[in-house]
Amino acid sequence: MPINDWFKARENRKYTVTSSASGDLPDGVWVKCASCKHTLYQGDLARGAWVCPHCAHHFEMNAPDRVALLADDGSFEETDAGLTSVDPLRFNAAKPYTESLAKAREKSGLTEAIITGRAAIGGHPVVLGAMDFRFIGASMGSAVGEKVTRAFELAEAEQRAVVLVTASGGARMQEGMLSLMQMAKTSAAAERLARARLPYVSVLANPTTGGVTASFAVLADVVLAEPGALVGFAGPRLVEQTTRQSLPKGFQTAEFLMEHGMVDAVVPRPDLTVTLATVLDYLTGGCVAAGGAS
Amino acid sequence: MPINDWFKARENRKYTVTSSASGDLPDGVWVKCASCKHTLYQGDLARGAWVCPHCAHHFEMNAPDRVALLADDGSFEETDAGLTSVDPLRFNAAKPYTESLAKAREKSGLTEAIITGRAAIGGHPVVLGAMDFRFIGASMGSAVGEKVTRAFELAEAEQRAVVLVTASGGARMQEGMLSLMQMAKTSAAAERLARARLPYVSVLANPTTGGVTASFAVLADVVLAEPGALVGFAGPRLVEQTTRQSLPKGFQTAEFLMEHGMVDAVVPRPDLTVTLATVLDYLTGGCVAAGGAS
Amino acid sequence: MARHVMDFERPIIELEEKLAELKRLEIAGMPELASEIEGLEAEIERLRQTLYAALSPWEKVQVARHPERPKTQDYLEMLFTDVVELHGDRHHGDDEAIVAALATFDGRRCVVLGHRKGKTTKENIRRNFGSPHPEGFRKAQRAMKLAEKFGLPLVTFLDTAGAYPGIEAEERGQAWAIAECLATLSDLAVPVVVVGIGEGGSGGALAIGFGDRLIMLENAYYSVISPEMCALILHKDASRAAESASCLAMTADDLVRLGIADEVVKEPLGGAHREPEVVFARVAEAISRALTELCGSDGAALAEKRYARLRAIGVVAEGE
Amino acid sequence: MARHVMDFERPIIELEEKLAELKRLEIAGMPELASEIEGLEAEIERLRQTLYAALSPWEKVQVARHPERPKTQDYLEMLFTDVVELHGDRHHGDDEAIVAALATFDGRRCVVLGHRKGKTTKENIRRNFGSPHPEGFRKAQRAMKLAEKFGLPLVTFLDTAGAYPGIEAEERGQAWAIAECLATLSDLAVPVVVVGIGEGGSGGALAIGFGDRLIMLENAYYSVISPEMCALILHKDASRAAESASCLAMTADDLVRLGIADEVVKEPLGGAHREPEVVFARVAEAISRALTELCGSDGAALAEKRYARLRAIGVVAEGE
Numbered sequence A, B: 001m002p003i004n005d006w007f008k009a010r011e012n013r014k015y016t017v018t019s020s021a022s023g024d025l026p027d028g029v030w031v032k033c034a035s036c037k038h039t040l041y042q043g044d045l046a047r048g049a050w051v052c053p054h055c056a057h058h059f060e061m062n063a064p065d066r067v068a069l070l071a072d073d074g075s076f077e078e079t080d081a082g083l084t085s086v087d088p089l090r091f092n093a094a095k096p097y098t099e100s101l102a103k104a105r106e107k108s109g110l111t112e113a114i115i116t117g118r119a120a121i122g123g124h125p126v127v128l129g130a131m132d133f134r135f136i137g138a139s140m141g142s143a144v145g146e147k148v149t150r151a152f153e154l155a156e157a158e159q160r161a162v163v164l165v166t167a168s169g170g171a172r173m174q175e176g177m178l179s180l181m182q183m184a185k186t187s188a189a190a191e192r193l194a195r196a197r198l199p200y201v202s203v204l205a206n207p208t209t210g211g212v213t214a215s216f217a218v219l220a221d222v223v224l225a226e227p228g229a230l231v232g233f234a235g236p237r238l239v240e241q242t243t244r245q246s247l248p249k250g251f252q253t254a255e256f257l258m259e260h261g262m263v264d265a266v267v268p269r270p271d272l273t274v275t276l277a278t279v280l281d282y283l284t285g286g287c288v289a290a291g292g293a294s
Numbered sequence C, D: 001m002a003r004h005v006m007d008f009e010r011p012i013i014e015l016e017e018k019l020a021e022l023k024r025l026e027i028a029g030m031p032e033l034a035s036e037i038e039g040l041e042a043e044i045e046r047l048r049q050t051l052y053a054a055l056s057p058w059e060k061v062q063v064a065r066h067p068e069r070p071k072t073q074d075y076l077e078m079l080f081t082d083v084v085e086l087h088g089d090r091h092h093g094d095d096e097a098i099v100a101a102l103a104t105f106d107g108r109r110c111v112v113l114g115h116r117k118g119k120t121t122k123e124n125i126r127r128n129f130g131s132p133h134p135e136g137f138r139k140a141q142r143a144m145k146l147a148e149k150f151g152l153p154l155v156t157f158l159d160t161a162g163a164y165p166g167i168e169a170e171e172r173g174q175a176w177a178i179a180e181c182l183a184t185l186s187d188l189a190v191p192v193v194v195v196g197i198g199e200g201g202s203g204g205a206l207a208i209g210f211g212d213r214l215i216m217l218e219n220a221y222y223s224v225i226s227p228e229m230c231a232l233i234l235h236k237d238a239s240r241a242a243e244s245a246s247c248l249a250m251t252a253d254d255l256v257r258l259g260i261a262d263e264v265v266k267e268p269l270g271g272a273h274r275e276p277e278v279v280f281a282r283v284a285e286a287i288s289r290a291l292t293e294l295c296g297s298d299g300a301a302l303a304e305k306r307y308a309r310l311r312a313i314g315v316v317a318e319g320e
């Protein structure tokens, strides 16, 4: 499923400032928590990993903040920073794709919807990736697919673990079938890392839907999710329209998915870094020479 | 789960003659079909693979008849015929186990609840096994477990496929934990055959419950079941008593299980031999050198 | 025969109806109509050439969705023998929207997968109009692994509007089921031949929709999103689907151009449903060629090549 | 403290109550009771030795089921650190009757599995009194594979009356889920240490209940069938469970004798619930020894040895 629901996702976002991204907010700006309605000083929020101190609502985080939160100090070394989307289909419906790209770059200060790089988490060498919803709903086109694929390949080459924080409206329709095929490509890369018995941990952040959920995001050895994150294949609006049923309470939240057996744990953001480090301790701390044939 | 339900299974049996076994019935005896109530000439029934010509009800079949039905003419060569149960626990509640064994042997003319041997099916070399419900409800004790395990090992040694026709009330409680452990032992043997990429096809006949279902019976590459066969873990009476709910229509029938995704196909007995032969054609007819790592 | 009429062929149908009427009148005693009839027939033929021979992407989508178009089960029946259907995902149910079978193609033992639409309303309800639930994908994954275990080539037929976006589908992990199919398929150590026969709707098609060869029927489509949904998102107006269809590069020819599909099987003028036998023969020939080329290879090499093939898909710029 | 009283310990409890009364009277001003109190205390101690030191199999079952008996979660908490619970089967749900976790034992990274009963009624309802559904076994199987993939030893704790015999459990393939656990566990290329801490009910226990070492608590049982069910089948009378318990060879000592269990961990007089700390220490010591012995081996060798071990279980005659 494509990004047909980032409208919905946008509605679900619980901040009220135009841009969600922490990086965008000059110190001194006030933000209203959409969950508890408290007005918060954005500087405090940023220092608190964008979790509301009153109700623990998890604001979305942009990719640079994510990297800063998770990577050991000074350990991050970006890879493929210059790899960007082009416009292979000369897509021009409603507005030219090139224009969307330019706008996304300007708005986010990023070259694409994902940042990847070498890093350490709790001392473990990893390849770390974080998606950024500000960049065309963090939809997956050729560039995102290529960067994710290279992240897996780099990890295999350097015997690192992979940690990916996802957030995405799905496939990037402006690249048509090239975009859909990135689902297969990234899944193939994840599968090869698995065969090499290297650890892969994913963190599903709000919102992760469509082609990203239905490919590399859920193929991790351990799948974590952030509290309240919307995670699914089809977005809630489409499900509602298709089935003409009202959705169950908490439908497609991280907690709902855990109850349905889909994620290993829902981890509050203040615990995320240490949880990742601990999980990596395990997945790299086996005492037995790999001998299974599976 | 042990043979706690062969009472129930016995009730479910749809013939009215004391002994179900075709071999027991002298030619000239009449049998009443419990499904359509037609009175049938047993000689006709036996020639028709024990399927009611009026309503297609599948009577139970004993192990020798099963072998005769499935193995290519003259191909069957029994293995481990002399392997029998002993009474390791000196089990003596209600009636001594040794007495049950003696009676079962006398009644069935068999040494144990399963016959195994080399055979050909549609020209394919197989190890064929058939269980016989007359023998203490075809419960699995050490001897059944050992014969099943040897069947898998023989197949691996001689590069044969395995075909097993199951019918069982479960584990043989008179052998206590030795009997429960046969579930692990037979499953381990099935797993080793799978690793050797040799085909295993099972046929679930009425009734297959308890420890046999929950071990080797369902670990086949292709799981077939006979129409109307009762197949499950816990027997229906236990489920009813535990849950105090009335059971859904057709609960635990082969058809019910297929609907719930558990068996590959429900195959009427007249088609069984050719279906097995065809499936074996496939599982031995690949064009590509095995290369996968799974 | 109440043939389903697609919007864009309405002018032809109208002329055909007029022609039929003229013919009735002629037979009824108006032989003077003969030349008019002849003229009309020529006109119809010209119109047909004009309309059918240059279908727009959106018109192709109509053809791909034509209810009389040959379906997975037709290919299974016409091209294969000794079919043994394998049911169920061993976890939850048997999804009739996807068929899995052991089937023999020209003496070659295969595993076949395909989206299965119904031919009647009743069938379509049972098969959810060919839109799978997670158990369908899990059945498919099981069949893939069986194929790999026993060295059987996999042939798949794509014909779905997409994976079903329902409540239960989400509850049972639609995304997880699709992702696991993708991972399994990507590394499967047997030949995988994919045939796009009708609709190729997004992740639901992709789950069984890539491999070592992708053969597309001329009017089949394969798209990241349905044109309607794309129009809804871009223009807030689903009726502008025709525009979206043109933008999405979703036709068979587009896919070849993008390096995703390997070949296009020509359809009879007007679509596969007009002369299904011709289509069966051509598809058989294409599958045969693909299997012959692939079946000699060793499994690991096939998987390696498949990865290289996937790896090359995508267009990016590399700055710095 | 409203301690749960088992039938067979009622005589002790009665004397203890009498003793308490005498002590109250003594304090209240009847010092002449001192010698009687002393005598009663000695009698209680003698009775305790007699009753507790030679429990019948059926009495052991009572102890194994004692609501205050230490449970899987207690061992997880007391013996392990850095616990990260892993939820869900990735298909249907998260069965609270089985816990799966990454956990560290004395610096050693492990995967832990265990049946999880509740301590309160509310907990017990959520955890279905420790009787798993198929999703519990599938979660367990997933955890086993994770352990194997990353070379982590597996430690499991058995405490279940059995797999749940319910309608939905059957619909979701209870037998299939258990069988797949058995197959996976049998060939798992990492050390597997099993600890029987309470009830070991049939297939539901076995699914996570065999490996390279089986450590049984003195009063834990492990049985092919519950004594009650066995009595119901044999005598049509569940109340004759004590007789069945004696026939089924289900105690820790029986299991060692039969070559199924490796060692018995002694419990404090009266049962593990009387001095849990002592039990934790002894179990820790046994696990530690087992892991130390096993963790040097290579995975394939472990699986091979495990097969040989299983292969040897069973007693048959070989005639002809």
Ligand SMILES: [Zn+2]
Pocket: A033, A034, A035, A036, A037, A038, A052, A053, A054, A055, A056, A057
């Ligand atoms: Zn708040």
Ligand SMILES: [Zn+2]
Pocket: B033, B034, B035, B036, B037, B038, B052, B053, B054, B055, B056, B057
């Ligand atoms: Zn009948």
